[in-house]
Amino acid sequence: MNYIEQLAKTLEKKIGIPAEDIAGMLEVPADETMGDFALPCFKLAKTLKKAPPMIAADIAENLVLPEGFKEFKVIGAYLNFFIDPVNFIQNVISESALTGYGGSDEGQGKNICIDYSSINIAKPFHIGHIMSTAIGNALYRIYNYRGYTAIGINHLGDWGTQFGKLCYAYEAWGSKEDVETRNIDALLELYVKFHDEADKDDTLNDAARDWFKRIEDGDEYAVSLLDWFTNITLKRVEKVYDMLGVKFDYYTGERFYNDKMTPIVDELEDKGLLTESQGARVVNLDEYNMPPCIIIKNDGTTLYATRDLAAAFYRKKTFDFYKALYVVAYQQNLHFNQWFKVVGLMGYDWEKDLEHVNFGMVSLEDGTISTRKGRVVFLEDVLNKACEKTAEIIEIKNPALENKQAIAKQVGVGAVVFSVLSQGRIKDITFSWDRVLNFEGETGPYMQYTAVRCNSLLIRGKELLSETPDFSALDNDEAFKTAKALDKFPTAIENALNKNEPYLITRNIIDVAKAFNKFYFEHKIIDENKAASAARLALAKAVKNVITTGLYLIGVETPEKM
């Protein structure tokens, strides 16, 4: 039953304006003690030409509430309505305990390309990469949950002159054994050494360019080096993705699109969009208040806008996406705006389906991340440390726990992911060990703990689940608030999807957990009254389902015990 609809329909007769309009005026008071729904009568003052408090009083006179409502009160210009809690709680529990609660098939047959994580070959996976990876992974799951087909693409940074530098450095100073054993660490050292040496001797840069030319020309040895660097990077990074539970459907990077740019450039030429500017070929965007989008450099080579265009066309052709999301930091706002506009200027209406899902910067307490300056925190270290700390806590709190290591991983990694996805994307984050390693309050472990608490109640009260529940046992504020939070879960998922903001789900399940923990503290769940216990357990079951589902959607696992 839809409360607002019912209420609006009832009020329609009383007030004399369409139920739709009334529904739009109804709101949920911030303070729950005021009521479950409210009609601020200020909004009616103009049309009815009466003072708001008078209007409220008039409507209240002889008002008969629809089913499901308990009472109403007039407070000043507000008309406040109270619903019947037991009825509501019972309905919410039966829905929210179901598998697939909040899911839908609205996205049937629609492909969503999600470009996320997008790591660079031969570079370490550091804390800055967590944002794109966690947000993208969450969106991947959320879209799938709503029936879409998400296509996860790791758009590797595997092309460019930096690989010429790396080849040169490897040939000059590297050793096969060292790179095999220390992989990315060795490659990074070589890369840093190249820059140090190149500062002293500029001819190295020419040599690096030659190396990259060899790669471009398909020189077998040079290409095999790049392949090798790519493989060892992916092998190393795979471990982190495994820990995070992150999967990709494609690892197609810039290199993949290298031979797919010519048709796009030709089309731009044919459509007369390219103009000469300082020796480069650009799309002029003055009219849109943006600097030109450079397609071809003055040395005839392409750059990333060209590759992103090629990738977009490839994805449109291959997947016929309903939407293509680019989970990339806000630093690249202009870049995406530019080439999205170029797609539009080429005459393609799917420009509107391209979306830059941007997010804030991660910096360290002593400044921005700089791998070369050694100012960096590796993601692997963060995850490992979080797991170690969890293991220590388990030793203190629950030393008899089975599978301690697996659970420490779920909780530790979950804490890191949860903290990233508990605030809006756009906020910058200053990484702090204290903060990610804090497991109290509104944190991942708190969520998991609440679900585990429900789980152990369900195990303990197994045989009560067959009883017919007496939902009147849930006639209290704590159960009511919990049910209200559960009820908002589907809307939270919908909003998270529409805004590409996973934290909206996070916030909702925090509300669920807080409300339930309060309920748990105030009420004994399992007691002599079997029917009442069954009702309380039904609530626990719904809470467990919603928290587990919500955590899953943001990429966090829920242990059975902890």
Added chain:
RNA sequence: GCGCUUAUAGCUCAGCAGGAUAGAGCGUUCGCCUCCUAAGCGAAAGGUCCCGCGUUCGAAUCGCGGUAGGCGCGCCA
């Protein structure tokens, strides 16, 4: 200089298709385990919602103008 973006409690953040007394977590101080997992629950203290003007019955929320921080502004990605 131009563009984008952020500004709410000591810290980190919610709230912003305008509504009643602005919320949470952390931190601080103080309570609650003979009882279903205390990674829990509660209390106290803590506010110029960056500033100004405007729109409105009503502004943290909308508009305009400022201030401060972050990011970006052609041949890196």
